[in-house]
Amino acid sequence: MPRTSITFDELEANLFQSRMEELFQKAYEKGVEDGMKRFSYPPTLTNKHLAEILQIAPPTVLKVTANPTFPRLQTIKARYPRDQVFEWIKANSTNIREAI
Known part of the structure; x- marks a missing residue:
């Protein structure tokens, strides 16, 4: 006779799998x-x-880019390497949960 009932552990495992997916x-x-x-x-x-x-005003961009650690191209003024900029943002951002 086939089993029709499901155990609590099986329900919990199925719910966990659904949530993870x-x-x-x-x-x-x-x-x-x-x-x-x-x-x-x-x-x-x-x-x-x-x-x-x-998401800042143009004058604030000048303040941010004045930071000596901000990535910039050496030979072209006011140009910045995209990938390095995104890495800089990641390295210089604080996660809200970390701050709490």
Whole structure:
């Protein structure tokens, strides 16, 4: 006779698996979205791009780029390497949960 009842452990395992699949799907979608945003910018960024990315006013861009650690191209004024800029942002950002 086939078993028709399911144990609590099986229910819990099924729920856990469903939640993990949902979490992985959301993480994947977020990664794709972030990648599309990041790589929609050209390899060399301008001050206008930085204002857009950082969501700051143009005068504030000048303050940020004055930081000696901010990545910039040496031979072209006011141009910044995209990938290094995103790495700089990551390295210089504080996660809200870390701050609490």
